[in-house]
Amino acid sequence: MGKLHSVSLNRDRCMGCTNCIKGCPTEAIRVRDGKACIDENRCIDCGECIRICPHHAKSAQCDPFPDLTSRNASKPAAVLLPPSLYAQFGPPATRSMIIRSMYAIGFDFVYEVAIGAEACSLRTREIIAEKRALVQSGGSDFSSVFPLISSACPVVVRLIQMKYKALIPHLIPFDSPMEITAGFARKDIASKLAISPDAIDIYFLSPCPSKRTVTINPLGQNKSEVNFVLALHDVYPLILSALEKEQKDTDAATLHAFVGLAGSEGVQWACAGGEASTLDTEKYMAVDGIHNVISILDEIENERLKDIEFVEPSCCFGGCIGGPLTVTNPFSAKARMRGFIKAAIDDEERSPDKFLRFRHLQLASSWKIPLEANNSMQLDADINTAMDKYEQMERILETLPGLDCGACGAPTCAALAEDIVQGNALETDCIIKLKEHIRKVAQDINLLDL
Ligand code: SF4
Ligand code: SF4
Structure with a gap:
């Protein structure tokens, strides 16, 4: 098994000040002999210690940026863009320009993770409707099936596995938007180029370290479809410089090897509450920040959260736009995201056929391996x-x-x-x-x- 987490310590920088130990939601850090150490089995990659450390001793381990110019030409490189990426750039940047910049940087194919997010929204709507019908027919109590809990944030899933095992059945049991999009991209490229799906390198631009961990130790499946995870802040300067070279927007349909824009629903997932707002329920709650998430999970576990059908917990303040590997502060990012969402809605209204939303209904597949409890916080087996x-x-x-x-x-x-x-x-x-x-x-x- 690969490494269980992606946060690492630079011992030379660590002053043993103990600032980080109190912020860790799973009490995974101790300071011993004047240096912090992380319990691999307890770390859930929330990134709190990266944010807290005044000496920048903690960092996220991601893959190095590839040499896209001298790589093996027979191995195409595809990049997956999370919706939170767009919020890193202000006007005049548009989604199409950001997507084009990825080709300028050297990737052969670009896919928006928002298409996987749309597939998740569609499946979640179905699951909510099924559970609602079950409760209405008297087949189950409301509190034994609801609230359903989003599994989009891997940090929250790992937290539930460790501290709230009774809530595992409440998790939405299917692959993340990243995995769905990666699987789709692999099949799409393999069929376009008539090559083996394994002969494709898939990169994900990540706003947080937990997305890298989940590619090494996947949730609900044996192997991730993503080969490499790049820290969003490492790639940001390259995108910025490509954007500066190209200030003029053109139609997304003209993009080389671009499969098509995702709809506005998928783009909304960047911000806290974005996923929940795509569902057919008013009975939802969106909670952000890991310590707030813990308070709400306590309430759910103790059956104090009544009449809520869906909970969208995000480890980071503001949702993925607040991830520790992003560049823009979450408040500016949220303001910018409104512009991208509005543009996506306008685009959809102008040319609905250009969007992939309904073609991806079948993409959200269920977890193949049941999620297991993590007993690292137990005193003994x-x-x-x-x-x-x-x-x-x-x-x-x-x-x-x-x-x-x-x-x-x-x-x-x-x-x-x-x-x-x-x-x-x-x-x-x-x-x-x-x-x-x-x-x-x-x-x-x-x-x-x-
Ligand atoms: S906050 Fe930083 S310097 Fe202080 S103990 Fe933790 S890792 Fe070391
Ligand atoms: S990343 Fe989060 S869970 Fe892991 S050691 Fe740091 S604070 Fe604790």
Whole structure:
């Protein structure tokens, strides 16, 4: 199995300041021997530690930009553009210009991930209707089937696998827009060029590290259709310079090897709430920011969220436009995105045949492998041992000062108690306990001297 996450630490830059440990939603970080370390099994690639670290010691690992000029000519390179890419550029840039810039950079084929997003919206509408009919016929309780939870954000899916296992059946169980588009692109190019689907390199421009992890360790399938993931901020300067060379927009239909523009529904997915707004329900909730997502998942788990059919949780503030690998701040990006969505709606109204929306109905395929729970937060696989450890943890916690200061390298006193029980830390890692210990040793020595 490949690496389980895509966030890495530059040890030379890490000052051991402990800023990052408190922001991590899965308590995956500890500071040991003056340096942060990430528990591979617990990291869900939310990128919070990248944002928080004042010393820029954390970064996302993506693939290097390829040499598109001297590569093997028999292996075409296709690039998939997420809707959040458009929001990185202000006027006069248009979607067509951004798509054309990718050919100028050297890619042979370009596909919009928004076409996969449209396919997901269509399938989700069907699933909501099916579940609604089930509830109305008395075949199921509302709370046992709703709310359905979007699986578009891989960070949220991994969070649910780890901390909210009871909610796994609520996840929309089909491939992400990226995977759907990659699968479509592979088949489309293979048929156009009469080559093997394996003889095509597919690149994805990513707004976040979790998209790279999901290509190495896919969700709901054995193998990703995406071969390489490029950080959006690495490719941004190349696109900008190609855009500067070409200030004049032309019709998208004239683009070389371009399959066709996605409709406005897919483009909307860039922002938080964009996916939910494409569904036939008013009973939806969109929540962004990983800590807000956690609050809402707590509510769902405790059945406190009534009368909601669909929840769209996004790890990043603002949705994918707020991903840690983007360039533009999410507020400007959201304002720009409105322009791109409006243009997409206008285009659709002008020439509806130009859009692919309904041709991709059949694209959203279900997960082939059932999603499994991640037990990394369990104290032990054996329930009796886990209960013993829990009791030990509680006893240790009572003796700790309860300041949650982070000076021990764990985010809270409870996390330190857990580390002690698991044999990964000592009580004297707590500086207050260490002082007490030293004082007691000193007293014992004094008593011996007397
Ligand atoms: S925030 Fe974390 S990674 Fe950054 S310097 Fe401090 S301890 Fe190291
Ligand atoms: S990326 Fe998120 S989950 Fe992973 S270590 Fe950083 S803060 Fe924790």
